Amino acid sequence: MPRTSQFLRRTALPVHACLALTALIALTGCSDASPAKSPAAAGSTEPSATTGTPGPGTASASTSGSASSSAKSASPPVRVSIPSLGIDSAVMRLGLNPDRSVEVPPADKGMTVGWYTGGSVPGQPGPAVLIGHNDTRYGRAVFHDLKKIAKGADIAVRDDRGTEIHFEVTGRETASKKAFPTSRVYGRTEARALRLITCDGSFDAAGHPVDNLIVYAERK
Template sequence: MTRTPAPPSRPRTAPLVYACLALTALTALTGCSGSSPSQAASSKPAAAGVRAPATTGAPGTTGSTAAKKRARPPVHLSIPSLGVSSDIMRLGLNADRTVEVPPADKGMTTGWYTGGSVPGEPGAAVLIGHNDTRYGRAVFHDLKKITKGADIVVRDDRGAEIHFEVTGRETASKKAFPTARVYGRTDRRALRLITCDGAFDAAGHPVDNLIVYATRK
């Protein structure tokens, strides 16, 4: 994995991550698509983009290093009400400090942003998934149907299941992404699910992100 530059001394505004199948040095595969912006006009529209904290030092995203070492990493996600059952891969930061996302050919796999908290531990744990890719429907295609109170289950690498209850959801413009609400400091054992949403722009990218908020039961 490409090394990322040292975190800045103060958090800055989070960059927007765009979906591209053909990666470049400054663009990360993300959101919900397998098409690059240059291909969007001639192929399936690219559903793209989640914002990420600009640095692993962003408020509330890293949690306690000691707590992370004690916690067990997540390996599986299920949302019974939506029929979602997905392996979880690890995601870090790219060289331009945008967050990684699952490759388009792993559209049915969710990704855990390791710069955030471990699911079930204090702080905000973030899972990112595609809505669609050029291969078809993806893991979070029906996430917009989730309801308040729905059960979300994360299993760790030792088989322990952690249950979360959905407390709300929102659709946010990528131009005004609620970085503080998603990645900000919290004493709760919180979980955020993020995918793309909304209408497509001229380049074939969805203009919004869908964010689901949940807390540990």
């Protein structure tokens, strides 16, 4: 089904700019994704990368040196769980596609969440972005019920050292892929933020979701 894989692939956002992300990438579509406004459009001159979530980010999407250095020393995430939604998933790493858009999990990994490695490590200062499909051609995917998440809900991220870090949901929003809230998602922030992104909304003529669902959370 054409609507299954139009998720994130074309959401072009500068890699370093994404360091200011709070915890979710802009997922346009459910497997391919239409382009989202890049952090460059928010004032960054860095290459682009995707993913984002609504939250307390500022208008600046420039690279954060502290976030970049902390990402090198911090332990990467290997598992994420959202007890209130029954979500418990391994975390795979995502980089950039040749067109500089952020990668998304392949369709056959629809039940696996992806972490954009160009952003912050969950638990470190700056926005960390986790991306997941709503559904794929194989059926419902890991973030299918993300729209049901409530403010205050707990999100637990475990790193490769076995340390579990907890985040509290502070808000969520549905944004058109044609007017992605780049500043809120990728803007520089000192908060230890998390952004979760998936596709949402009605479908266009090609069968692709027209919106992105962004969930904002901060470390407890």
